[in-house]
Amino acid sequence: MASSSMATSISKALFSDSSISSSSPSTPRLLPLGGRQFHFNHKFNPILLRPSRSSDVFTRTCDTSPSFVAAAMATTEASFKVIDGKQTAKEIRDEIAEEISRMKDGIGVVPGLAVILVGDRKDSATYVRNKKKACDSVGIKSYEVRLPETASEEEVLKHIAGFNDDPSVHGILVQLPLPSHMNEQKVLNAVCIEKDVDGFHPLNIGRLAMRGREPLFVPCTPKGCIELLHRYGVPIKGKRAVVIGRSNIVGMPAALLLQREDATVSVVHSRTKNPEEITREADILIAAVGQPNMVRGSWIKPGAVIIDVGINPVEDSESPRGYRLVGDVCYEEASKIASAITPVPGGVGPMTIAMLLSNTLTSAKRVHNFK
Protein backbone atom coordinates (compact mmCIF):
# COMPACT_ATOMS: atom_id res chain seq x y z
CA MET A 1 0.00 0.00 0.00
CA ALA A 2 1.30 3.47 -0.80
CA SER A 3 2.51 5.03 2.38
CA SER A 4 0.72 8.29 1.91
CA SER A 5 -2.68 6.69 1.41
CA MET A 6 -2.05 4.55 4.44
CA ALA A 7 -1.35 7.66 6.45
CA THR A 8 -4.48 9.33 5.18
CA SER A 9 -6.77 6.43 5.89
CA ILE A 10 -5.45 6.03 9.38
CA SER A 11 -5.66 9.68 10.17
CA LYS A 12 -9.24 9.73 8.97
CA ALA A 13 -10.07 6.82 11.16
CA LEU A 14 -8.37 8.48 14.07
CA PHE A 15 -10.13 11.74 13.68
CA SER A 16 -13.49 10.15 13.13
CA ASP A 17 -13.30 9.41 16.82
CA SER A 18 -11.38 12.45 17.87
CA SER A 19 -13.28 12.91 21.10
CA ILE A 20 -12.72 9.31 22.20
CA SER A 21 -15.55 10.24 24.46
CA SER A 22 -16.87 7.52 26.70
CA SER A 23 -20.42 8.35 25.68
CA SER A 24 -19.86 8.04 21.95
CA PRO A 25 -21.99 5.11 20.80
CA SER A 26 -19.70 4.59 17.83
CA THR A 27 -16.71 3.90 20.03
CA PRO A 28 -15.90 0.23 20.17
CA ARG A 29 -15.76 -1.08 23.70
CA LEU A 30 -13.69 -3.73 25.26
CA LEU A 31 -15.26 -3.41 28.63
CA PRO A 32 -18.46 -5.26 29.27
CA LEU A 33 -19.99 -2.26 30.94
CA GLY A 34 -23.58 -3.15 31.32
CA GLY A 35 -24.30 -3.39 27.63
CA ARG A 36 -26.46 -0.31 27.62
CA GLN A 37 -25.09 2.49 25.49
CA PHE A 38 -21.99 0.44 24.79
CA HIS A 39 -21.23 -2.11 22.18
CA PHE A 40 -18.24 -4.35 22.22
CA ASN A 41 -15.82 -5.45 19.62
CA HIS A 42 -14.44 -8.38 21.48
CA LYS A 43 -15.73 -11.07 23.65
CA PHE A 44 -12.97 -11.36 26.16
CA ASN A 45 -11.65 -9.28 28.96
CA PRO A 46 -7.93 -9.17 29.34
CA ILE A 47 -5.16 -7.40 31.18
CA LEU A 48 -1.59 -7.01 30.01
CA LEU A 49 1.75 -6.93 31.70
CA ARG A 50 5.10 -5.66 31.01
CA PRO A 51 8.27 -7.73 31.22
CA SER A 52 9.61 -7.32 34.68
CA ARG A 53 12.32 -4.77 34.51
CA SER A 54 15.46 -4.64 36.48
CA SER A 55 15.92 -1.43 38.36
CA ASP A 56 19.02 -0.74 36.31
CA VAL A 57 19.17 2.67 34.84
CA PHE A 58 20.10 2.58 31.18
CA THR A 59 21.48 5.35 29.12
CA ARG A 60 20.61 5.42 25.49
CA THR A 61 19.37 8.29 23.44
CA CYS A 62 18.21 8.62 19.91
CA ASP A 63 18.86 11.67 17.87
CA THR A 64 16.87 12.52 14.85
CA SER A 65 19.11 12.18 11.87
CA PRO A 66 18.24 9.72 9.07
CA SER A 67 17.55 11.63 5.93
CA PHE A 68 14.47 9.68 4.99
CA VAL A 69 12.91 11.00 8.17
CA ALA A 70 12.55 14.35 6.50
CA ALA A 71 10.80 12.82 3.51
CA ALA A 72 8.44 10.82 5.67
CA MET A 73 7.63 13.88 7.74
CA ALA A 74 5.94 15.60 4.87
CA THR A 75 3.35 12.85 4.52
CA THR A 76 2.56 12.13 8.13
CA GLU A 77 3.35 15.00 10.40
CA ALA A 78 0.16 16.88 9.68
CA SER A 79 -1.98 13.96 10.80
CA PHE A 80 0.20 12.77 13.66
CA LYS A 81 -1.69 11.90 16.78
CA VAL A 82 -0.68 11.14 20.33
CA ILE A 83 -2.61 8.19 21.75
CA ASP A 84 -3.34 9.41 25.24
CA GLY A 85 -3.36 6.40 27.55
CA LYS A 86 -3.62 8.46 30.67
CA GLN A 87 -6.79 10.22 29.54
CA THR A 88 -8.29 7.03 28.09
CA ALA A 89 -7.58 5.16 31.33
CA LYS A 90 -9.39 7.91 33.22
CA GLU A 91 -12.42 7.55 30.98
CA ILE A 92 -12.39 3.81 31.50
CA ARG A 93 -12.15 4.26 35.27
CA ASP A 94 -15.18 6.55 35.14
CA GLU A 95 -17.12 3.89 33.23
CA ILE A 96 -16.06 1.23 35.71
CA ALA A 97 -16.99 3.41 38.69
CA GLU A 98 -20.47 3.84 37.23
CA GLU A 99 -20.88 0.11 36.75
CA ILE A 100 -19.69 -0.61 40.26
CA SER A 101 -22.18 1.77 41.77
CA ARG A 102 -24.94 0.17 39.69
CA MET A 103 -23.82 -3.21 40.99
CA LYS A 104 -23.67 -2.01 44.57
CA ASP A 105 -27.16 -0.50 44.30
CA GLY A 106 -28.51 -3.58 42.55
CA ILE A 107 -27.11 -6.48 44.59
CA GLY A 108 -25.12 -4.88 47.39
CA VAL A 109 -21.80 -6.30 46.20
CA VAL A 110 -18.57 -4.45 45.37
CA PRO A 111 -15.70 -6.14 43.52
CA GLY A 112 -12.62 -7.06 45.56
CA LEU A 113 -9.01 -7.29 44.39
CA ALA A 114 -6.22 -8.95 46.38
CA VAL A 115 -2.60 -8.08 45.67
CA ILE A 116 0.31 -10.10 46.99
CA LEU A 117 3.66 -8.35 47.04
CA VAL A 118 6.81 -10.21 48.02
CA GLY A 119 10.01 -8.33 48.71
CA ASP A 120 10.77 -4.64 48.67
CA ARG A 121 11.54 -3.72 45.08
CA LYS A 122 10.85 -0.04 44.78
CA ASP A 123 9.19 -0.25 41.38
CA SER A 124 6.88 -3.08 42.53
CA ALA A 125 5.90 -1.10 45.61
CA THR A 126 5.04 1.87 43.38
CA TYR A 127 2.83 -0.21 41.07
CA VAL A 128 1.06 -1.80 43.99
CA ARG A 129 0.42 1.62 45.51
CA ASN A 130 -0.91 2.87 42.17
CA LYS A 131 -3.18 -0.15 41.87
CA LYS A 132 -4.59 0.49 45.32
CA LYS A 133 -5.24 4.13 44.45
CA ALA A 134 -6.96 3.08 41.23
CA CYS A 135 -9.14 0.58 43.13
CA ASP A 136 -10.14 3.27 45.61
CA SER A 137 -11.04 5.64 42.79
CA VAL A 138 -13.61 3.24 41.27
CA GLY A 139 -14.97 1.59 44.42
CA ILE A 140 -13.12 -1.74 44.27
CA LYS A 141 -12.20 -3.03 47.71
CA SER A 142 -8.51 -3.86 47.81
CA TYR A 143 -6.78 -6.41 49.97
CA GLU A 144 -3.04 -6.37 50.26
CA VAL A 145 -0.48 -8.84 51.57
CA ARG A 146 3.15 -7.78 51.87
CA LEU A 147 5.71 -10.44 52.57
CA PRO A 148 9.45 -10.07 53.11
CA GLU A 149 11.89 -11.10 50.38
CA THR A 150 12.79 -14.09 52.57
CA ALA A 151 9.22 -15.43 52.75
CA SER A 152 8.75 -19.03 51.69
CA GLU A 153 6.82 -20.18 48.67
CA GLU A 154 4.46 -22.03 51.04
CA GLU A 155 3.56 -18.76 52.69
CA VAL A 156 2.64 -17.23 49.35
CA LEU A 157 0.64 -20.34 48.42
CA LYS A 158 -1.17 -20.17 51.75
CA HIS A 159 -2.27 -16.58 51.08
CA ILE A 160 -3.38 -17.50 47.56
CA ALA A 161 -5.44 -20.38 48.94
CA GLY A 162 -7.05 -18.01 51.45
CA PHE A 163 -8.01 -15.54 48.72
CA ASN A 164 -9.22 -18.36 46.45
CA ASP A 165 -11.70 -19.30 49.20
CA ASP A 166 -12.74 -15.76 50.09
CA PRO A 167 -15.99 -14.85 48.29
CA SER A 168 -15.37 -11.11 48.74
CA VAL A 169 -12.21 -11.39 46.62
CA HIS A 170 -12.90 -11.52 42.87
CA GLY A 171 -9.38 -11.01 41.60
CA ILE A 172 -5.94 -12.12 42.80
CA LEU A 173 -2.74 -10.56 41.55
CA VAL A 174 0.69 -11.81 42.54
CA GLN A 175 3.07 -8.98 41.76
CA LEU A 176 5.92 -10.10 39.49
CA PRO A 177 8.80 -10.64 39.56
CA LEU A 178 8.84 -12.96 42.54
CA PRO A 179 12.08 -13.51 44.46
CA SER A 180 14.32 -15.97 42.61
CA HIS A 181 13.92 -18.73 45.20
CA MET A 182 10.24 -19.08 44.30
CA ASN A 183 8.82 -21.12 41.48
CA GLU A 184 6.79 -18.57 39.56
CA GLN A 185 4.89 -21.19 37.58
CA LYS A 186 3.82 -23.03 40.67
CA VAL A 187 2.68 -19.82 42.34
CA LEU A 188 0.73 -18.54 39.31
CA ASN A 189 -0.89 -21.94 38.80
CA ALA A 190 -2.25 -21.75 42.34
CA VAL A 191 -4.51 -18.79 41.54
CA CYS A 192 -7.92 -20.20 40.66
CA ILE A 193 -8.71 -19.30 37.08
CA GLU A 194 -11.98 -17.61 38.02
CA LYS A 195 -9.89 -15.02 39.93
CA ASP A 196 -6.92 -14.86 37.56
CA VAL A 197 -7.41 -11.17 36.67
CA ASP A 198 -3.84 -11.00 35.35
CA GLY A 199 -4.79 -13.66 32.80
CA PHE A 200 -1.53 -15.53 33.41
CA HIS A 201 -2.94 -18.96 34.13
CA PRO A 202 -1.98 -21.39 31.35
CA LEU A 203 -5.62 -22.28 30.85
CA ASN A 204 -6.50 -18.64 30.18
CA ILE A 205 -3.53 -18.23 27.83
CA GLY A 206 -4.36 -21.53 26.13
CA ARG A 207 -7.92 -20.45 25.49
CA LEU A 208 -6.67 -17.10 24.19
CA ALA A 209 -4.59 -18.99 21.63
CA MET A 210 -7.44 -21.22 20.42
CA ARG A 211 -10.06 -20.29 17.88
CA GLY A 212 -13.57 -20.70 19.19
CA ARG A 213 -12.44 -20.63 22.81
CA GLU A 214 -12.72 -17.71 25.20
CA PRO A 215 -10.39 -16.99 28.10
CA LEU A 216 -12.00 -15.82 31.33
CA PHE A 217 -9.43 -13.00 31.45
CA VAL A 218 -7.02 -11.46 28.97
CA PRO A 219 -3.66 -10.20 30.33
CA CYS A 220 -3.97 -6.49 31.24
CA THR A 221 -1.13 -4.90 29.28
CA PRO A 222 -1.96 -6.48 25.88
CA LYS A 223 -5.63 -5.86 26.56
CA GLY A 224 -4.85 -2.21 27.21
CA CYS A 225 -2.95 -1.97 23.90
CA ILE A 226 -5.88 -3.33 21.90
CA GLU A 227 -8.33 -1.17 23.84
CA LEU A 228 -6.33 1.92 22.84
CA LEU A 229 -6.46 0.87 19.17
CA HIS A 230 -10.22 0.36 19.42
CA ARG A 231 -10.93 3.59 21.21
CA TYR A 232 -8.85 5.54 18.72
CA GLY A 233 -10.68 3.91 15.82
CA VAL A 234 -7.59 2.21 14.40
CA PRO A 235 -8.68 -0.58 12.05
CA ILE A 236 -6.97 -3.90 12.81
CA LYS A 237 -8.65 -6.39 10.54
CA GLY A 238 -6.48 -7.34 7.57
CA LYS A 239 -3.64 -5.06 8.70
CA ARG A 240 -0.04 -6.08 9.09
CA ALA A 241 0.89 -6.08 12.75
CA VAL A 242 4.33 -6.61 14.22
CA VAL A 243 4.94 -7.36 17.88
CA ILE A 244 8.49 -6.89 19.09
CA GLY A 245 9.08 -9.16 22.08
CA ARG A 246 7.67 -12.57 22.96
CA SER A 247 7.24 -12.49 26.72
CA ASN A 248 4.46 -14.51 28.34
CA ILE A 249 2.97 -11.40 29.87
CA VAL A 250 3.04 -8.97 26.95
CA GLY A 251 4.46 -9.94 23.56
CA MET A 252 2.94 -13.38 23.17
CA PRO A 253 -0.59 -12.52 24.34
CA ALA A 254 -0.46 -9.25 22.35
CA ALA A 255 0.27 -11.24 19.19
CA LEU A 256 -2.59 -13.64 19.98
CA LEU A 257 -5.01 -10.77 20.54
CA LEU A 258 -4.04 -9.06 17.28
CA GLN A 259 -4.54 -12.34 15.47
CA ARG A 260 -7.98 -12.72 17.03
CA GLU A 261 -8.71 -9.26 15.63
CA ASP A 262 -7.84 -10.56 12.15
CA ALA A 263 -4.48 -8.84 11.78
CA THR A 264 -1.62 -10.63 10.02
CA VAL A 265 0.91 -10.88 12.80
CA SER A 266 4.69 -11.24 12.90
CA VAL A 267 6.66 -11.57 16.10
CA VAL A 268 10.14 -10.08 16.14
CA HIS A 269 12.50 -11.20 18.91
CA SER A 270 16.14 -11.32 19.96
CA ARG A 271 17.01 -14.04 17.44
CA THR A 272 15.21 -12.45 14.49
CA LYS A 273 17.63 -12.00 11.59
CA ASN A 274 16.28 -8.81 10.06
CA PRO A 275 14.14 -7.11 12.71
CA GLU A 276 14.25 -3.70 11.12
CA GLU A 277 13.05 -4.92 7.74
CA ILE A 278 10.15 -6.89 9.23
CA THR A 279 9.16 -4.11 11.58
CA ARG A 280 9.05 -1.67 8.69
CA GLU A 281 6.16 -3.64 7.20
CA ALA A 282 3.93 -2.98 10.18
CA ASP A 283 0.76 -0.94 9.90
CA ILE A 284 0.42 -1.55 13.64
CA LEU A 285 3.50 -1.95 15.80
CA ILE A 286 3.52 -3.11 19.40
CA ALA A 287 6.95 -2.79 21.00
CA ALA A 288 7.42 -4.77 24.21
CA VAL A 289 11.08 -5.55 24.75
CA GLY A 290 12.26 -3.29 27.55
CA GLN A 291 15.12 -1.74 25.54
CA PRO A 292 15.15 2.05 25.68
CA ASN A 293 14.76 3.68 22.27
CA MET A 294 15.47 0.45 20.41
CA VAL A 295 13.04 1.13 17.58
CA ARG A 296 14.42 3.93 15.45
CA GLY A 297 12.71 6.00 12.79
CA SER A 298 14.15 3.82 10.04
CA TRP A 299 12.24 0.82 11.44
CA ILE A 300 8.88 2.49 10.98
CA LYS A 301 6.56 2.44 8.00
CA PRO A 302 5.24 5.93 7.28
CA GLY A 303 1.74 6.22 8.73
CA ALA A 304 2.09 3.28 11.12
CA VAL A 305 0.30 3.25 14.46
CA ILE A 306 2.68 2.51 17.34
CA ILE A 307 1.90 1.16 20.78
CA ASP A 308 5.00 1.47 22.94
CA VAL A 309 4.83 -0.87 25.93
CA GLY A 310 8.35 -0.24 27.22
CA ILE A 311 8.74 1.78 30.40
CA ASN A 312 12.50 2.11 30.77
CA PRO A 313 14.29 4.28 33.29
CA VAL A 314 17.19 6.26 31.81
CA GLU A 315 19.57 8.41 33.79
CA ASP A 316 18.60 12.07 33.83
CA SER A 317 20.28 14.40 36.26
CA GLU A 318 17.77 17.15 35.43
CA SER A 319 14.89 15.07 36.72
CA PRO A 320 14.11 15.14 40.45
CA ARG A 321 14.18 11.32 40.61
CA GLY A 322 17.56 11.19 38.84
CA TYR A 323 16.00 9.28 35.94
CA ARG A 324 13.20 9.63 33.46
CA LEU A 325 11.10 7.01 31.70
CA VAL A 326 11.42 6.30 27.99
CA GLY A 327 9.80 3.72 25.77
CA ASP A 328 11.19 1.02 23.51
CA VAL A 329 10.55 3.35 20.58
CA CYS A 330 12.51 6.50 19.90
CA TYR A 331 9.57 8.88 20.26
CA GLU A 332 11.29 11.85 18.65
CA GLU A 333 11.92 9.98 15.44
CA ALA A 334 8.68 8.00 15.48
CA SER A 335 6.53 11.10 15.86
CA LYS A 336 7.80 12.31 12.50
CA ILE A 337 6.94 9.09 10.66
CA ALA A 338 4.11 7.30 12.41
CA SER A 339 0.52 8.49 12.24
CA ALA A 340 -0.03 7.83 15.94
CA ILE A 341 1.95 6.72 18.96
CA THR A 342 1.53 6.18 22.68
CA PRO A 343 3.81 8.29 24.87
CA VAL A 344 5.89 7.01 27.80
CA PRO A 345 4.88 7.73 30.48
CA GLY A 346 1.14 8.24 29.99
CA GLY A 347 0.56 5.54 27.38
CA VAL A 348 0.18 1.83 28.05
CA GLY A 349 1.09 1.99 31.78
CA PRO A 350 -2.11 3.63 32.99
CA MET A 351 -4.12 1.39 30.63
CA THR A 352 -2.64 -1.72 32.26
CA ILE A 353 -4.06 -0.65 35.59
CA ALA A 354 -7.41 0.30 34.06
CA MET A 355 -7.65 -3.16 32.48
CA LEU A 356 -6.91 -4.76 35.84
CA LEU A 357 -9.89 -2.91 37.28
CA SER A 358 -11.96 -3.97 34.28
CA ASN A 359 -11.04 -7.61 34.75
CA THR A 360 -11.86 -7.42 38.43
CA LEU A 361 -15.28 -5.97 37.69
CA THR A 362 -15.89 -8.64 35.04
CA SER A 363 -14.99 -11.32 37.56
CA ALA A 364 -17.37 -10.00 40.21
CA LYS A 365 -20.19 -9.66 37.68
CA ARG A 366 -19.62 -13.19 36.44
CA VAL A 367 -19.67 -14.85 39.83
CA HIS A 368 -22.81 -12.95 40.87
CA ASN A 369 -24.41 -13.31 37.46
CA PHE A 370 -24.90 -9.55 37.38
CA LYS A 371 -25.64 -8.23 33.89
Ligand SMILES: Nc1nc(=O)c2c([nH]1)NC[C@@H]1CN(c3ccc(C(=O)N[C@@H](CCC(=O)O)C(=O)O)cc3)C=[N+]21
Ligand atom coordinates in the same frame (compact mmCIF):
# COMPACT_ATOMS: atom_id res chain seq x y z
N1 LIG B 1 1.27 -9.65 38.40
C1 LIG B 1 1.66 -8.50 37.86
N2 LIG B 1 0.77 -7.76 37.16
C2 LIG B 1 1.15 -6.57 36.58
O1 LIG B 1 0.34 -5.89 35.92
C3 LIG B 1 2.50 -6.12 36.75
C4 LIG B 1 3.36 -6.93 37.49
N3 LIG B 1 2.92 -8.11 38.02
N4 LIG B 1 4.64 -6.57 37.68
C5 LIG B 1 5.16 -5.31 37.19
C6 LIG B 1 4.43 -4.84 35.97
C7 LIG B 1 4.59 -3.39 35.65
N5 LIG B 1 3.28 -2.80 35.66
C8 LIG B 1 3.01 -1.45 35.46
C9 LIG B 1 1.75 -0.92 35.55
C10 LIG B 1 1.53 0.44 35.38
C11 LIG B 1 2.57 1.30 35.12
C12 LIG B 1 2.30 2.76 34.97
O2 LIG B 1 1.19 3.23 35.13
N6 LIG B 1 3.33 3.59 34.64
C13 LIG B 1 3.21 5.03 34.48
C14 LIG B 1 4.45 5.73 34.99
C15 LIG B 1 4.67 5.56 36.46
C16 LIG B 1 5.89 6.33 36.92
O3 LIG B 1 5.98 7.53 36.65
O4 LIG B 1 6.75 5.71 37.58
C17 LIG B 1 3.07 5.40 33.01
O5 LIG B 1 3.52 4.63 32.17
O6 LIG B 1 2.55 6.46 32.73
C18 LIG B 1 3.83 0.79 35.02
C19 LIG B 1 4.05 -0.57 35.18
C20 LIG B 1 2.40 -3.77 35.99
N7 LIG B 1 2.98 -4.94 36.20
